[in-house]
Amino acid sequence: MKEIKILLDIDDIPKKWYNILPDLPEKLPPYLHPITKKPITPKDMEALFPKSLIEQEFSEKRYIDIPEEVLNAYIKVGRPTPLYRARKLEEYLNTPAKIYYKREDVSFTGSHKTNTAIAQAYYNKIEGIKTLATETGAGQWGSALSLACSMFDLECVVFMVRASYYQKPYRRVIMQLYGAKVYPSPSEITDFGRKILKENPNHPGSLGIAISEAIEFVIKNENAKYSLGSVLNHVLLHQTIIGQEVLKQLEIIDIVPDVMIGCVGGGSNFSGFIYPMLGKILRKEIDKKIRFIAVEPTSCPTLTKGEYKYDYGDTAGLTPLLKMYTLGHDFVPPPIHAGGLRYHGDAPSLCLLYNKGYIEARAYNQHEIFEAGKIFAKTEGIVPAPESCHAIKAVIDEALDAKKKNEEKIIVFNLSGHGLLDLKGYQDYLEGKLPK
Numbered sequence: 001m002k003e004i005k006i007l008l009d010i011d012d013i014p015k016k017w018y019n020i021l022p023d024l025p026e027k028l029p030p031y032l033h034p035i036t037k038k039p040i041t042p043k044d045m046e047a048l049f050p051k052s053l054i055e056q057e058f059s060e061k062r063y064i065d066i067p068e069e070v071l072n073a074y075i076k077v078g079r080p081t082p083l084y085r086a087r088k089l090e091e092y093l094n095t096p097a098k099i100y101y102k103r104e105d106v107s108f109t110g111s112h113k114t115n116t117a118i119a120q121a122y123y124n125k126i127e128g129i130k131t132l133a134t135e136t137g138a139g140q141w142g143s144a145l146s147l148a149c150s151m152f153d154l155e156c157v158v159f160m161v162r163a164s165y166y167q168k169p170y171r172r173v174i175m176q177l178y179g180a181k182v183y184p185s186p187s188e189i190t191d192f193g194r195k196i197l198k199e200n201p202n203h204p205g206s207l208g209i210a211i212s213e214a215i216e217f218v219i220k221n222e223n224a225k226y227s228l229g230s231v232l233n234h235v236l237l238h239q240t241i242i243g244q245e246v247l248k249q250l251e252i253i254d255i256v257p258d259v260m261i262g263c264v265g266g267g268s269n270f271s272g273f274i275y276p277m278l279g280k281i282l283r284k285e286i287d288k289k290i291r292f293i294a295v296e297p298t299s300c301p302t303l304t305k306g307e308y309k310y311d312y313g314d315t316a317g318l319t320p321l322l323k324m325y326t327l328g329h330d331f332v333p334p335p336i337h338a339g340g341l342r343y344h345g346d347a348p349s350l351c352l353l354y355n356k357g358y359i360e361a362r363a364y365n366q367h368e369i370f371e372a373g374k375i376f377a378k379t380e381g382i383v384p385a386p387e388s389c390h391a392i393k394a395v396i397d398e399a400l401d402a403k404k405k406n407e408e409k410i411i412v413f414n415l416s417g418h419g420l421l422d423l424k425g426y427q428d429y430l431e432g433k434l435p436k
């Protein structure tokens with residue numbers, strides 16, 4: 001049969017997450033305490049995270065068992081997800097390249113973020129936590145965590161970047177349907193939020209500020225913990241369910257890709273997608289040269305223009321210092337439609353691998369990415385998230401390059417989410433109103 005979609009049986013869902021830390025070409029630089037600047041210990045993180053997730057954060061074990069309750073929840077929200085062949089896109093581009101995409105848009109909240117939200121809610125629940133607090137930009141992470149909290153009977157408190165809270169209300173409504181409490185950040189309910197509002201009552205907010213508020217909330221409320229949707233090792237670990245499914249699916253059709261592509265905000269979908277394959281390369285189990293391309297917006301060019309150094313994860317400086325490519329913790333990116341890509345830093349392991357040359361990075365502007373999204377919607381029938389459009393733009397460029405060289409290049413990319421709640425961006429694009 002013509003490859004249309006490559007499916008896995010429910011029983012074939014990977015039963016372990018893959019941890020890249022033991023396979024890294026050198027040891028990950030330690031997280032530093034925000035005040036003492038000494039390497040932090042697992043104990044230092046206990047105010048914010050449950051013990052099991054801290055253990056995963058520092059674990060050197062290559063594989064970590066996925067609890068049965070988590071597997072069941074994964075299956076319920078749509079795992080294993082299909083791998084599609086983009087035949088219509090190939091025809092449209094008239095390219096000899098073969099293009100495949102992993103469909104993380106099919107989960108209930110429309111993105112890959114449920115993969116870690118479910119795991120984090122589960123571990124907090126079994127450690128007796130009652131409330132999870134977090135931040136969200138456009139709302140993909142907040143809606144995934146709200147869903148996961150409702151699945152495991154936890155309370156969810158979300159600090160949502162103020163500009164999105166008012167201008168992009170639909171994901172806020174989803175969070176509220178799942179029973180979450182959602183506050184526009186900066187908010188009146190934390191000291192840090194009140195301080196910022198006093199200086200500027202119309203502050204649009206940022207992810208960095210919302211993280212500071214969520215952390216302050218957790219420190220002041222008993223039985224509450226903090227939950228982060230990207231960047232940290234344990235988040236990337238949970239996302240490797242994606243890449244391990246991809247390995248099995250590629251095995252079924254007996255191909256090894258030439259290029260793997262994904263968009264990068266904090267790095268979780270891209271890492272989760274490529275790490276299982278990259279791990280094979282690091283362990284010298286395959287010797288084919290595979291290129292891994294991380295794609296980001298020109299307005300928040302963390303890998304392509306950032307500096308590799310220690311920086312805070314939030315604006316107030318409450319988080320540990322992480323060694324990463326960063327634009328500075330007080331960087332406030334312009335309000336582009338790909339809200340999920342507006343983070344000043346990136347996951348430390350991804351930054352290390354980029355620094356060592358295992359990964360390439362490139363950046364595109366909003367016009368280019370929405371044009372790519374329109375081509376994808378027209379040819380493949382799926383409206384991609386603006387974040388995912390970044391990956392699609394790189395896929396199109398790689399496929400056109402293959403055409404020029406008459407190469408039968410195999411391209412696999414991660415469709416991190418759908419754009420059905422991001423139509424304002426598409427509307428602005430179609431009406432020519434998109435700021436550069």
Ligand SMILES: *Cc1c(COP(=O)(O)O)cnc(C)c1O
Nearest residue numbers: 230265266267268269340387417
């Ligand atoms: C959040 C989000 C991203 C960016 O986050 P990463 O941690 O880099 O994956 C990308 N795509 C979608 C659809 C998202 O919701």
